[in-house]
Amino acid sequence: MQLLLVVVFVAFVALGVPISFALGFVSFVGIASLPTIPNTVVFTKMFNGLNSFTLLAVPLFIMAANLMNEGSISDRLIDVCQAAVGHVRGGLAHANILVSMIFAGISGSSQADTAGVGKILIPAMERQGYDKKTSVGVTAASSTLGSIIPPSITMVVYAGIANVGTGALFMTGLVPGILLGLAMMAVVVFYSKRKNFPKGEKVPPKEIAKKIWGSLPALMTPIILIGGIVSGLFTPTESAAFACMYALLIGIFFYKSIKIKRIPGILVETAKLSSLSLFALATANALGELLSYYRLNVVVQQFFMGMPGGKLVFLVVIVLFFMFVGTFMDAVPAMILFVPIILPSATTLGISPIILGLIIVVTLALGLVTPPYGLCLLLAGSISGITIEDSFKGVLPYFLSSVAVLGLLILLPDLFLAIPAALFPNLF
Numbered sequence: 001m002q003l004l005l006v007v008v009f010v011a012f013v014a015l016g017v018p019i020s021f022a023l024g025f026v027s028f029v030g031i032a033s034l035p036t037i038p039n040t041v042v043f044t045k046m047f048n049g050l051n052s053f054t055l056l057a058v059p060l061f062i063m064a065a066n067l068m069n070e071g072s073i074s075d076r077l078i079d080v081c082q083a084a085v086g087h088v089r090g091g092l093a094h095a096n097i098l099v100s101m102i103f104a105g106i107s108g109s110s111q112a113d114t115a116g117v118g119k120i121l122i123p124a125m126e127r128q129g130y131d132k133k134t135s136v137g138v139t140a141a142s143s144t145l146g147s148i149i150p151p152s153i154t155m156v157v158y159a160g161i162a163n164v165g166t167g168a169l170f171m172t173g174l175v176p177g178i179l180l181g182l183a184m185m186a187v188v189v190f191y192s193k194r195k196n197f198p199k200g201e202k203v204p205p206k207e208i209a210k211k212i213w214g215s216l217p218a219l220m221t222p223i224i225l226i227g228g229i230v231s232g233l234f235t236p237t238e239s240a241a242f243a244c245m246y247a248l249l250i251g252i253f254f255y256k257s258i259k260i261k262r263i264p265g266i267l268v269e270t271a272k273l274s275s276l277s278l279f280a281l282a283t284a285n286a287l288g289e290l291l292s293y294y295r296l297n298v299v300v301q302q303f304f305m306g307m308p309g310g311k312l313v314f315l316v317v318i319v320l321f322f323m324f325v326g327t328f329m330d331a332v333p334a335m336i337l338f339v340p341i342i343l344p345s346a347t348t349l350g351i352s353p354i355i356l357g358l359i360i361v362v363t364l365a366l367g368l369v370t371p372p373y374g375l376c377l378l379l380a381g382s383i384s385g386i387t388i389e390d391s392f393k394g395v396l397p398y399f400l401s402s403v404a405v406l407g408l409l410i411l412l413p414d415l416f417l418a419i420p421a422a423l424f425p426n427l428f
Contacts (some may be wrong), residue, residue, distance in 0.1 A: 005030050005120060013328050019373075020280035022250045023333060030240040034293060035425055042286045043287035049285025049336070050278055051239055054160040058275035058332075060240030061153050065112030066273075068103075068218075068267050072257040074116040076215040078101050083211050087202035090192035092128055093138045094185055096121045099141035101181045105222025106243065110146035110368050111273070114139060114379040122383045134191070137394030140301050140380040141368045143401065147331065147365040149177035150226055154331045154364065156236050157281070158357040161339045165354075166236045167229050171420035172358050174226075179339035180362075183401040191397070217250045218321075236260035251378055278330050296310045298343050304345045311349050315410045318342060318356075326367015327374070334364055355413040364404050381412055386388060 005026050012022035023101050028042050068074055081102070082094040088094065096117070103113050118139045125135040147154045150170030175400045191197065203211075211221070224246070225239045234242060251258035304314055339360065346356045368376040381391035388411040409416055 001019065003378050009212070015079055017327050018280075019333065019416075020276070020283050023280065023287050024283035027283060028292055030290040030291075031286075034290075037289075037293065041289060045286040045289050047280045052059075053158060054166075054235075055238040055278070055281070057151075057156045057240040058277060059270055060215070060237065060244055061107060061151065062109055062112060062264070063109030063270040064247050065103075065109050065116065066270050067244060067251055067281040068106060069112070069116035070251065070258055070262060070266055072255060073218045073416075074099070074103060074248065075120060076211075076218055078117065078120055078253070080208075080211045080215045080219070081378045083203040083208045086200040089199045090188045090197035091199050092121070092266060093130065093134070093192075093197060095143040096125070096138045097181050097184050097188070100139075100145050101178070102219065102222065103144040104149035104168070104177065105151070105226065106247075106350070109147055110365065110376050111379065113145040113146040114376045115353035117143070117415055118380050118383050120330045122380065124307045125383070128200070131195075131394075132386050133394030134197075135148045135194070135331055135394070136377075136380040136384045136391045137396070137398055138184070138188065139383075140376045140391065141378045141379070142181065142400030144365040144368050144402070145181055147368070148173050148180065148362055149353075150174060151229065151236060151239060151278075152361065153237065154335070155357065156362050157332050158335055158339065158361060161335055162343055163355055164357065166390065167232075169224065169354055169357055170229060170341060171235075172354050172417060173196050173361065175419050176362060176405060176414055179408075180402050180405050184398045187397045198222075217254055221246060222395035238359050241270060245246075257296050277330060280330055280333040281336055284336035288337055291341065300341050301345045301348065306350065311351055312410070314345065314349055314351070315359060318346075319359060319406065323366065326364045327370045328348050328372065329367075330373075330375070331361070331367070335360065337376065351414070352417060355417055358416065359406070359409055359413070362402075362409065365400060366402055366406070369399055377383035 001196065007027045008029070009022055012025065013019065028039070031037050031042055032039050036326065042133065077099050081098040085091050085094040085098060099117055100113050103117060107113060122135045122139050126132060146152070150173055152170070152173060155169045155173060156166055159169050188197070221243065225243055228234045228242070229239050248258065252260070307313060322334065325338070343353065343356070346353065361363055368374055371392055377388060377391050377395060380390055
């Protein structure tokens with residue numbers, strides 16, 4: 001029966017059935033075939049899987065990102081970054097990465113980054129002389145930072161599954177997120193010489209200072225959110241609610257770019273985007289009940305205990321596995337399904353759940369730019385009007401630079417844990 005369910009699931013994915021429906025169908029059929037478990041367990045598990053205060057952060061962060069985009073706050077961040085680095089060769093590509101790093105500290109969503117920043121910077125890069133592949137590649141790759149640099153929706157979900165401190169996980173993601181951004185900038189520097197990327201006019205320091213002052217409320221958002229979580233002033237869910245209120249207030253009263261009549265539309269758009277992730281999360285939670293019945297976590301633990309190589313081999317296998325899973329499944333249902341299965345094995349091997357979470361989050365973030373599922377890749381490619389094959393060719397150099405940073409994270413995991421532990425000893 002197990003093999004049949006796997007075949008059905010793979011067939012559904014190959015046919016293009018939405019992953020949430022594929023998970024739900026396999027869950028219902030699998031549990032219905034078990035005489036000891038009532039069918040109502042599927043719906044109970046789906047409901048209980050979403051009945052969480054922590055998960056409320058998911059729609060709230062998506063709403064915050066939508067408000068930022070509607071309020072032209074992302075436009076102002078782009079102006080500041082472009083003024084600061086736009087005069088160097090490949091400056092607009094650097095600005096693209098830099099604004100994604102800042103936007104990541106506000107929205108917690110890679111898809112929101114691609115949609116908000118991409119619709120402005122992809123056409124701007126093409127007008128300045130960048131080819132379509134580069135414009136899409138830089139935008140899609142840098143958007144993955146939204147899942148890594150805190151606050152992060154995927155980290156919130158992992159913290160709830162693994163029962164670890166969200167603040168600690170956030171701080172552990174800060175350094176790798178910055179390194180990933182710098183690695184992408186290094187790729188831009190390399191290709192700037194080979195492809196003769198364009199550069200813009202140098203902006204006078206006074207004009208840069210003026211732009212920074214005008215964007216200060218937006219630039220302060222990541223500091224307020226991360227500082228509030230680290231200090232214990234509010235929880236991640238409360239920080240998401242604060243981000244919504246903050247974005248709404250500065251959009252209406254400071255920048256005067258959000259109109260009251262647009263708020264219902266923003267709420268509807270938020271509900272649509274949130275429902276995609278949350279329904280997949282619910283069905284994944286139901287499938288988790290089926291996997292636990294077959295004691296898959298025990299089988300996995302026995303497998304790794306008998307494998308030579310210890311921690312390093314385990315982490316390499318985990319990265320390869322989640323890299324594959326990320327090609328056709330969103331990060332949230334992937335973690336709901338598989339983290340409970342592999343977490344006991346990691347604990348037995350002495351791997352910190354926080355480091356494991358960071359590695360999984362980074363790996364699944366890379367899945368956002370790998371075909372066929374790569375949502376950020378699809379969004380960026382649709383903005384430019386190129387195929388997914390050409391989009392992936394454009395993103396490949398930046399993807400490989402991220403894989404290099406991920407390799408460093410696997411080899412030196414304690415280093416990435418030591419830095420935030422030294423800075424924030426109260427969280428570790």
